Every structure is written in structure tokens, then in C-alpha cells.
Amino acid sequence: TAGASPKPTASSSTAAARADATLRLGLAAAPANLDFTSTGGAAIFQALLGNVYEGLLRLDQDGKVVPLLATGYTVSRDGLTYDFTLREGVKFSNGSPFDAAAVKFSLERVKTWKANTPGNLAALDHVEVVSPTEAKVVLTKPDATVPFWLAGPLGAMFSPDAVDSLATKAVGTGPFTVASYQTGVKLVLTRNDAYWGAKALVKQVDLDYFADASAAANAMRSGGVDALYQAEAYDQLASFKADPRFTVTAGSSQAVVVLSMNEANPALADVRVRQAISHAIDKKAVVAAATGGVATELHGPAVPTDPYFVRSDEPYPYDPAAAKQLLADAGVTGLNLTFTVPNRPYAQAISQVVQSDLAAVGITATLQTQEFPAVWVDKTLTQHQFDLTVVNHVEPRNVTNYGNPSYYWSYSNPAVGKDFAAAKAATDEDSYITHMTDAVQAIIKDAAGVWLYNPPNVVVATAAVHGMPTNDLGVGIGLAGVSVTG
Amino acid sequence: MLLTVLRRLGVFALTALVASVVVFVLLAVLPGDPARAQLGLDATPDQVAALRHQLGLDRSLPAQYVHWLGQLATGSLGISYSTRAPVGPEVLNAMQVSLLLVLAGMVVAALIALPTGLLAAVRQGRADGAALSAATQVGISVPSFLAGLLLVTVFAVRLHWLPSGGWVAPVDGVGGFLRHLVLPALALGLVRGAILSRYLRSALLDVQREDFMRTARAKGMTRWQALRRHGLRNALVPVVTVTGVELAGLLVGAVVIETVFVIPGLGSLLLRSVANRDLVEVQAVVMVVVLLVLALNLLVDLVYVLVDPRLRRAR
Amino acid sequence: MSTLLQVSGLRVQSGPRELLHGIDLRVERGERVGLIGESGSGKTLTLLALMGLLPEALRATGAARLDGEDRDLLTLGDRASARLRGRRVSMVFQEPMTALDPLLPVGRQVAEILTLHGFAGGARAARGRSVELLDGVGLPDPGAAARAYPHELSGGQRQRVMLAMAMANTPDLLLADEPTTALDVTVQRRVLDLMREQVARSGTSLVFVTHDLGIVADLCDRVVILRDGAVVEEGPLDRVFSAPQHPYTRSLLAVSALATDARGRLVTVVDLGSGTTGAVSTGAVSTGAGMTGAATAAAGTQATGAVPATTPADGSADAVVVTAPGRPAAPQPGPHEVLPDQAAPHVFNHLPGDAPLLAVAELRRTYVRPHRIGRATHVQAVRDVSFEVREGQRFGVVGESGSGKSTLLRLVTGLDQATAGSVRIGGREVVGTPERALGWLRRTAQIVFQDPMGSLDPRMRIAEVVTEPLRGVGADERRARAAEVLDAVGLPATALDRYPHQFSGGQRQRIAIARAVVTRPQLLVADEAVSSLDVSVRAQVLNLLSDLADEYGLTLLFVSHDLAVVRRTCDTVAVMNEGRIVECGPTDQVYEHPLHPYTAELVAAAPRLRAAGA
Amino acid sequence: MSATTSGPGTTSGRGTTSGRGTTSGGRPTTRRWNAPLLVGAVMVAAVVLIGLVSLVWTPHDPLVTDPLHRLQGPSPAHWLGTDGLGRDAASMLIAGTRVPLLVGLVAVLISLVLGVPFGIAAAMTRQGGAGLWLMRWNDVVQAFPALLLAMVLAAVRGPSTWTAMVALGIGAAPGFVRVTRAGTLQVLSREYALAARAAGRGPLYTAVRHVLPNVRSMLIVQASVGFALAVLAEAALSYLGLGTPPPTPSWGRMLQDAQAFLYVQPLLIVWPGVAIAWTVLGFNLLGDGLRDRLDPRLEAAA
């Protein structure tokens, strides 16, 4: 059963680990409720996936797809059927058995999901129950990304008799169960002692939500929490590092912070204008302002952990003169743009730097702060009422959005669409990567966005905490392998 | 006396009803589609429309109001858009937290105001009295959230004496409750205490000019005795009237303090529900705050009657 | 008799300003001393200095020795003088309404003075004793009274409580600061009688401060007359009242008695120096335009210190009263009538076949007084009042506080809506007419109020104040009319651009009168127009009113609680009690031969100067 | 909140007892400056002056960011250092003066425009019972504390300086209503108001010629205190992100931003904190001083 227990990193000495310990973990964005099948936002599955819910597959800390509730699977030659063998003796926390029927129920239910991109599993046609421990997943067309998506929230297994009140009751097969959720404040997980695999190393996990990064940092310093995950108080990292009480790690994340340009605006439909804007922005300054310099500058829409990421030079280096030239070539003068800004600190900081940068090349950006998510999602994302906006796309492999012409930035390049389709249909990894890389290169050439940076997943922990997952894979924070000593 | 209370209760009910209409109308015009906000990025228009129907957002405003009023009456306060659960218990929880915080703030304020107000009044015109008066004046001018930040920095982050924030309900441990209460109560109470102190001082100065204080001294009391036996009690009468408004101020001040200290009270709830565009929750919170303010005013009016015999019915 | 209190050279300073200039005062054991003086003369300060209760900003120097104490009263600290206060020296204040703690039952407040000075027997016994004390000052049902809060007691009752408190420890000295000024005459009479009795019983010495000479004449053995912080005359009551030495004393006596000169005009005080009267001092003292003849002569003689012919030589005030002021063509007097018992509505002052200027019929006003949080109460301020006033009459209304006098006037002038009844002026109905349609009334009837400060907007120039009733008149003409009317009330044209606070009380009342007559009304209504004025100014204003009435042919409706003033001013008087007119008739007849018991009581209770020396 | 800030003295129903003749009149022209008034006036004047200067000059452009030189300490180039985006903190602070001043001014004006006519009307129609209803309505409005109203309005309209001003103005209006009503009742109880009616003048005339000039001083005091409260409330709103949105410099947001840099550049939290406290203190002192100076009772005693 090695590899089955979701231990993220080589577990260091757990000799002094207390089995009755409570891990208090500070997080930023809080779940609105417990139902990620109908409520958007990463916070819910971040807390629940891998802890309460489990899928047939999971991602390991390096981002590789490995089995979890399945012991393994085979893909048919045509790429249309996946045969999963299931782990035996697994039970949901409500006592119901986990079997092929549950797989069929869970996966076929994805079509009805209202959130978290059920379209990524659009190729899934139906599931056949071969035997209680064997499930056959049938696709309508070949899709090489299916295992990846099955390793994420879309692949979570639900007990067929426990989906009536997902928003308040979470029933899964995972190493924890939800003890209580005080909305927006505190989510308490307790160890599932009936767990099929290696039991969690702490008795309880308190997920404390801090809307404000400074408050989270204060709690860390004053001993209110044991660890911070996705710590955003970037400017305090240095002082945390200098403090022997704490360990600070910066892992990878799937997030892309991007300045998007609405190509429905005729001026922005001109690739020269988009390139001019790309040249006008000093990414280094942006990274300094928004993250105190700790994030990785991006040159394209892929993050380093993506298989199709290509390390390259900045195609649009900071060059106001070039920007002005491009604008002149495009015949654009006195450009006035509405810049909608989510009311998040990183976006506020970026917007002001960008505004300042754009002003230097003669573009006026009018900032318009929008509550995130409510107003931003409504006005910018849905109604496309913006010229510029900046947002952190946290979903993994979100680059495929550039293949969707009706996405909020209205970017459309048929060649890119074709590349994505080909990549999806690819039956082997290499051809998937080739097609994806082609698409990414085309998107970069079109300057479809100004990709600013990939924020690190900063984890601050006290010395007593061991085994914190450091990389954010855009799925759940697996906490079963975390221990607290002393 | 009973009739008096009943009459006052009637006025309270009427005012509350009018206030409920105001709350409803005020928030019925909230932009941002709650259904959309709830469903996130991926919902189709059909799904959104279905949810709107399910939430009753496609009904006429009066119909929505009547429906809402019914929910208010039953205490469920409606089903939250974002948590899908009745708002009632959550709001009630938050209200308990806020009330405890306000109460603690009031206690701190009173502990500060009584001695300083008294001393500033007694020592009026002298150096120490003037210094005290100046100190309270400065105290009023400091935003409570700034006071909170400073308190956190010093006592939580630097000295580790107290937690920097968070909340422990009294049932989960009185010690933890108190430890978590101290700093926010201080932040809240310091400023209010300064305000109250100034009221007390000026009420005492007013009272000292009253004829009956001269009478008291003519009976053979020293200045201090007269102040203690007659002055303080009379000065408290006007202070009681402002206490109602002050409590309302505390309640609203708590909103900001709750943010600083990450306390799950009405303020945090309000900010969160506003951010989520959770109309039902916003309405519920605002209504509860307004009801609390009205109830506090009611309470103060009744206390006022107890304190001041002139307001009881003459025979 | 031995000396109880000896004050010498008492000075009180407020910063650089000296308020009392070396007062000497001696009080024998059991003696009753009257301290007399006009407003601001320093009476209260003198008493407060002795009690050690001066406001903190003030400093007292000099010497004050109380028999039996080896330390000077003026140099005792708060603690030491607190031990004397309420035990050996007690004080009763002027305002019964505010002198008691509103939040405590009065019994507790009385008991307090006992326990403060070591009453043996504890708090409960003190409570019991306080009931006895309240009984002693004649409060009905003293047990209940002890449990009552101050606001539940009337003014007179509160003053009794104050007296009970002051006498609780049978002090050697009782200081009383105008304790009855705020009370109705009948109540005042009873409180004064009580005080006299209490003081006599315990042998307590009394210093009684007042500006009312009538009371002093009634109560005291010796008088001290204060003026501008200094004693101007002092001596036994008989001597000072019958043979005043100082001219100020003489004129004070004259004006207090509302004495009239040979021409039937009231005698006024002549300013004897020191500018107490404010910025426009030239017009402040005499009636200005109206002052001629004998009054000038009197002023002259007073200034030289001789006794004027009209001042009493034998102390009998009757000697100075010249009745029936000479006026042209006084209208026929009405009948002398009393309110019939429960009969049909009776119209007072009605002469058959006459067209009255003012006809009031069955007028009623009920006030609903809302309670902050309780039930409203109904107050019947005016109950079915009917009377008539003929052109040229001077109709007075007297009655005690709350009898409905002011309400009646407001109804007559359309400033308040009657609950029922009718008011006709010159045949036109006032009741029920909307304010907008009362333009004619504003030209026909004008009103002068009691408080000369309160009736003038402090933020308006005199020119604006005076011309307020003029409508549709150009700016130039306004100014001309203002100057003209100011001249008529004896103020210079320079007053036009000043503000009310720059004038003395008497001058302000002239301004108020000027405003009332600027439209040349037929009916002038005056509500307590001289009640808040010092006696010395009172006469001037009364003279002015009288002059204007003659000159402008005014009909006067004159309200006052002061019987003497009404007697001097009006030819007909109506007596009001609890919202009703109980008696009405020619002034002298009503006063000399009251038909209604209430009138009789009222007349008997009024302190009279003529009692002096009697 | 502000109804009571006029001081408990106005709430006591008992009149003061001044001996006959000691009431020397109500004109506030003669009293000298007192210490709070002087200090408050100087402090406020300094803020206003800086606000005016900021319109034409600041040491640097407060909007130009320079993140590569962020979080620097005070230096000759940047007197108060630079903020998290490398902007000049001194320039931000100076330019930040405008928002609180504007918010205070407009909020107080709104309160005045709403509150004064309402208060006068409530007092003048007291007899008819309409006044009672007006006050009941005022109670309803008063149940919506200014900051709550501002938060809700910010949610409804989106955060902006204007919504803050309007909400704070409306929220503070009930206080102005109460002060105006109390003052008007006082004026109406005076005989000169009656005299105006006897002179045939209508209610409008009385309101304009008698009531307004006489409640003016009370209103000035209330306005001064209201100004201080508005500045505090605006800072709180900006702190919560519901006030003036970026990039317009605002003290409250500077404070919020500076929180993150507490361990790098703690001075950044000091500047806006001091600026807020200074301004509020100035207006509070001004209000106190004006109250002392304009209080007719104190004047009578002098």
C-alpha cells in the first residue's frame, strides 16, 4: 500500500508527535459553504479534498497523477474507456460502502455541477459498474486530461445517500471528517478513526480563516496558529525567516496573476496595443509591489509546474519607448481604459503600479475597485464590463481558457483552439505537451494577456509542525501527514 | 408604571416595523446578482435563473417584503444565499459575540470614565484636572482601530501576553474567553471611555452649578461629600441618556474592532455578507443591528424612568 | 441681648473687581434683621460669604465672628465651615423649585441634615424625626410628604421642606435669601408666618434678604439697606421707615409704595450716581419725555438730600397715596359683580346697550400635556370666561400663578387656539380664525410681555425689533417710524442700531412697548409687564404705559399678580382663580369691599408697606 | 451619535437659575478666545492650509509609484520615506488631507441641509402632532448608525468618497435634528417668538429671523463635532476598504496598507495615525472651545 497514503513529503521524525494534538492552520480565503459542486472558489475543495473527500486518483506533491481510491487503472487503446479497480474495504464516514456504484454516481453527477469547471470532464459519457470493485469510465471522445481532472475536485467521491445537504454536511472517505464549520471563521476537522489508510497524525485540525494577511501574521507571531498556508504577508517573510521560532518555505503554486485586456474593446483588439501595454509594464516592479519580490515573474500563461511550461526570455521586456512606438504604429492616442480591480491587496497594489506605468506611455487607466468575488464576477467576468482587469487565476492548467472565445477577455485565435483540441485528444503525454506548447506560444505572440507572476505558496510554521505540504497543486491541502510535536 | 412600559413597547414595535421597511427597501436595490455570486464563474444563465426563482428574487418587491417579514417573525431570518442554511442561528451567534464585546467595552469605558470624569470635574481649573481633560480629549481623537492595532502589536505580537485575535465563546472556556476579550474590549472601551468621561465631567460641572448642590453644602456637607451624595447621582441622569447612543456607537465601533481582532461578531458577518452580496444575510444583520439600537434606546428610556423620579407618573 | 454675629469690613472680590465694598453687619441673639436692596446690590453674596459658600472664583476678606466660635467665619476651610453649616448657621434659598435634589425623597433629604451633624439614634430614627419636622412646618400628611419627591410638591410646600431642613438642628442663625419671592402672595403669607413662628420658638436670629419692603416691614426688627455692594443705611425698622436718612432709602420707600406725585404720576427713583443702568444712561432713569414738573422737582430735592414733600413723614404709606390719577374722559365703570354659583354663564363688566371693544364669551382652553413616556394629562387653564372691555378702559386681571391669566391673554390676542368660546375684538371674531386671516387683529391689538429680555431677540437690532409688526412699509419709512416710536417711549434715536443686551431691564421693557405701539393699536395687552423689574424702574414703566394710553387713546388689558400695581394702573379689575373670573368691578371697590372669599384672602395676604410702623 | 455630543448640558430640562438682572443677554460677541478654541482653531487651520496647498503642490506626485524603491525610511528626498508601492509618504499624507476635509465638509453640509429644516419643522409643528411623527421618523433614522449606513451604502453603490459622504451626512442628520429641535423649542418658548406672531409674522419669518440666528451657535458646535466624527468614520471606512478607493490618497487606507509593513517600516503607520488624531482633535477642541464661547449660560456668569 505504499504510495497510497497521501504523505506529501518524506515525513521527518515523528517520534515526539502527539497523536492528540490539534493543528491550527491559518488560511486566507474562507469557504462560503461546504459544497464545491455548486459553489465556486477554491477555498472549499482546498480544505476538503484529500482530507474529507477523496477521488480515484490524486496528485502527488510533484503534480504527478497517482492512484488513491483506485488501486490502478488501464486505458483502452482508443482512449475511450478507463477501467478502474477499486480499493476494497473503504467506507464513507456515514458508514456507506465505497464501491463502483458510488463511482458511477459521483462521476455521472459531475454534469450537474454548477461550479468548478465541470466542462473539464465534458468528454465523460457514463460509468459502467462492472463489479463492486471495478468501474469502467466511458468517454465520448478521447481526452488525455481526464486522469488529471479526476485527481482534482471533479473526481471526488460522494456517498449516493449523502448529497442532499452538501453545503452543510460533508461525507467522504478521507482521513478527516468535518466537526463543525463556523462560516468564514473556523473549519474544524477531526481524525477519521475508521479511515481505510494511514490514520491522520493529529487528532484535530482547526482551519482559521483570516481575511487580512496582517491579522494572520499577527496570529502566527502571537501563537494563535501553528502554521500559515498560502501566507500573503509577503513583506513579513524576512522577519519570519529571521525568527528561529518559525520555518518558512516557498513552494510552487498553480496560480497565474494576469492583467487581462478585453478584446471586445476595438483598441485592445489590436495586437500592437496589447503588445504596447505588455512592454509598458514593469513586471519586476509589479512583483516587488505586490509580493515584496518573492514571486516568479511570468512570461506566458503557463506556470513552471505545468508540463508544457517552456522557460524563455521575456518576449515583452519593460520598454516604455517600444510601447509608445507600438501605440503610434497602431495610431492610438489618448487611450482611456477602465481598469476594474478586485478589492484584494495584491490587485490593489498591482493596479496602482500598472496605472502609473501606463500613464508613462500615455494611456489613462481609470481604476474601479470591485468587491471580489461578488461584484467582480458579475460585472467583469460575466458581463465583460471592463477594459483592463487583474486577477489571480488559481485553478490548475487554466491556460485552456484562452481557447474559449467567450471567456471574459474575448480572446479568440482559431489556431489556439485547434491546438487545445488536439492536445486534449492526444493519447500520449508527448503529443499532449507539444500541442499545448504550441498553443501557449501562440497566445504569447498574440499578447492575449500580460502575465505578471506566479506567486509562491508560502508556508510559515512553527518548529513543532512537521510535514506541511509545501506545494499548492490547486487541489486539496492534504493534512493527514502533518504532525505536531511537543 | 406597567402602562408606561407597554406604551413604550408599542412605540418600539412601531419604530422597528418602519425600520424594517427601510432596511428592506435600502437593500432591495443592491447591485450584483446574488445568484450569480453564489454560483461562481461557471454557471449557465439557466442555472442562474433557476436559482433566482428558487430564492424568490423574481417576485415583486412587496411580496418579497411580506415573505421576509414572515421569516423575521419566525426567527429564521431567511435562507442564506451563500451558506444555504437559515441565517438566524448564525446571526444570533454573531449577535451574542458582539453583545459580549460591547458589554465588555462598556465596562472598560465605565471603569475609565468614572474616576477620570470625576477627577477632571473636581480638579477643574487646576493643572491635574486640565491634564486629565486634555488626555480624554486626545483619547477621543484616536480611531479605535488604530488603538486596536497598537494594542495587538504591543501585547500580542511583542509581549505574547494575550492572543492577537480570535474568539473563544464563554462556554468553551472562561479563561480563553477572557484572554481573547481583553484587547478588543480595551480598544473599544478606551475611546468610548474617553467620550463618557467627558460627558461625566461636563454633567458634573453642570450639576455643581445646581442650586441643590448649594443646599447640600448649606446643610453641612463638604464640597466632596455633596458631590458624592447628590452630584454623582444627578450627573448620571444626563449620562444615562447619552449611554443609549453611546452603546449604539459601541455596537458600530465593534464592527471595525472585530475586523482588527478577527472576531466573528455582527461586524465581521456584515462585512462578509456584503462582500458575498448575500442579500438575505446583509438584511438580517442590518435589521438585527437596528433592532439592537432601538432596544438599547428602549432600555435606556426605561432605566431613565427608574433613575429619575420626575418621569414617573405624578400622583 | 448679646451679639451673635459681628461682620466688619466684608469685601468680596471677583478677580480685580470688587463686588462688596466693606460691609458691616451686626446680628443680636433672637433678632430679625432685614437686608434690603435692589437686584445686584450684593445681598446674596453677603450671605454666601458668611456660609462659606462663595463661588470658587470669588474671594472674601474682612472679619465675621460668630459667638462661640473662636475662628473667623471667612477664613474657615471647607471642612471646618461644613461643621457649622446646618448646625449653627442655616440658610434657605430663593428658588424652592431647584433647591432640593430632584432624585431623592424629601424625607431623606431632611434626615440627611440630622445625620450629618451626628444625630443620635441612627438613620431610622433620623427618618422618623424628619417626619416630625415636616409636620412641624405644617405639611399635610407628613408621612406621605417625606416619601414624596420634590417635583410632587408645590413651591410653597418645598419652601416649607427647606425651612424644616434649615431649622432641624435649631441653629443660632438662619439666613433667608428671598425665600418667598417665587411664591404666590397667599402662600408667601403662610410661609412668612411659619418662619416667624419657628424662629421665635427656638430663639434663632434671622437675616432676611429681600427687595420687598412690605415683607421686611412685616417681619423684621431692624433693617440694613444695601446698594451696589455697600451699606447705605441701617437701623431699627421704625426709624428707617419713618425717618429715612439716606435719599436712596427715601426714594426706595416711595417707589415701593407706588407713591404718586401731585400730578398723579408715580414717583420714580433718581439715579444717584454709579452707572448701573447701562449704555444709554441718560434715558434710563426718568420717564424722559413724560418727566416734568413735580417729579423733576422731587429729583432735584432728592439730589440735594432734602426730604421731598411727597414722601411719608410719619411712616404711613397712606400719606403718599394720591388716588384717582387725573386722566381725561374715563369711560363709565362697570358693575361690581361676583361669579354666581353654578349659574348660567355670566358676562362680567357688561353694560347694556354698549358696544364693547373686546367681548369674550364662554372662553375655554384645555391643554393636553404629553408625558415623555406616560399618559397625557389635561389642564383646564381657562374655564368658560366671559367679560367685556369697553374702549378706553384700563382693565386689570389679577390672580395667582397658574390661574390662567397668561392663557387668557394669548387667547385674546389670537396667539393660542381656544378650545371653545368666542373672542370678539371690534366686533370681529378671533377664535377659529386661521392665523393668516388675523392681519387686522395684529393692527388692532398688541402685546407686551413679562420678561424684557426674553421678549427681545438678542440677535436683532432695536430698529428691527421695533418695526417687526410693520408690514409693507419701505426701509426709510421703517426707520423713521422706529425713531418716532423710540422717542415716544423716551429712548434716543441712537438706540436704533444697538442690540438688546446693551440696555437695562427698564429700557428693554420700553423697547418692547415701543414695538407694541408702533402700529398704533387700539388695544394694548400687557402680561406682567413690570413684574420682573426692580421697584425703582417699575414706576417709570407704569408711568410710560399710562402716558401712552392717554396719548394714543389705548384700551389696556393688564395682567399682574401684583395687586398694588393693578390698583395703580387699572380702573377695572377682574380676579381670576383656577381658570375662572370670580369677581370683577371697579378697582377700588373690589379691593376695599371684596365680595368673593378668594379675593378677600388675596387682598389680605399682600404685604403692604403701610403696615410699617403700625 | 452626534445628538449627544452637544454635551449633557443641553439635555437637562431644568433651567438655570440666574438671579434677577444677572442675565446679561445672549450675544456671543464679547467673550474672548479660550485655550481649546485657540488650539483647536490653529490645528484645524493647519490641516485646512495643508489641504489647500496640496491642491497645487506636494513634494512629489503622490500617485507615481516606484516599487523598486519601496519602504524606504525618511530621507531628504522622501521626508517621511516611501510606502509599499514606492510612493512618497509625505506627499500621500499631504494629499490625503483632501478626502477627510471634503468628506467632513460635505457630510456636515448634508446633515445641516437635512437636519435643520427638519428639526425646525418638528419643533414648530409640535402642537399639531406632526412634530411627534417627525421625531418618530427621526428615531427610525437614528437607529441606523452613520457607520452602518455607510457600510451598507458602500455595498449598494460601491465604495466611493461620495457614498461615504452621503451616508455619513444622512447618518449624522438625526443628531442635527435633535439639536435644532431643542434649540428651536427654546427659541419658541421665548416671548420674542410669541411677539413675532403678535406682530403678524408667519412661521417662515420666525424660522428665518428668530430661530436660525439663535440656534446658529449650537449648530456651529454640532457641526464642528460632526466634522470630527466624519473624519473618524471616513478613516474607519477606508480602513475597511469601504471608503475612498485607490489611487486617491486617504489616511485610513494608508493605515490599512501600512499594517503589512509593520515589521519593515513601522513609521508608515505612525504618519496617517497622527494625521487622523490631529485633525479629529483639532475639530473636537474647536467644538469645545466654541461651546464654551457661545454658551449663553457661561456668558451670563462672566
Ligand SMILES: Nc1ncnc2c1ncn2[C@@H]1O[C@H](COP(=O)(O)OP(=O)(O)OP(=O)(O)O)[C@@H](O)[C@H]1O
Ligand atoms: N460668581 C460671581 N462672579 C462674579 N460676579 C458675581 C458673581 N455672583 C454675583 N456677582 C455679582 O455680584 C453682585 C452682587 O450679586 P448678588 O447676587 O449678591 O446680588 P443680590 O443682591 O442677591 O441680587 P438679586 O436680588 O438679583 O438676587 C452683582 O453685580 C453680580 O453680578
Ligand SMILES: Nc1ncnc2c1ncn2[C@@H]1O[C@H](COP(=O)(O)OP(=O)(O)OP(=O)(O)O)[C@@H](O)[C@H]1O
Ligand atoms: N402650553 C401649555 N401647555 C400645557 N399647559 C399649559 C400651557 N400653558 C399653560 N399651561 C397650564 O395652564 C395653566 C394656566 O397657565 P397660565 O400661564 O395661563 O397661568 P398664569 O396665571 O399666567 O400664571 P403665572 O402667574 O405663573 O404666569 C397652568 O396650570 C399651566 O401649567
Ligand SMILES: [Mg+2]
Ligand atoms: Mg440674590
Ligand SMILES: [Mg+2]
Ligand atoms: Mg403668566
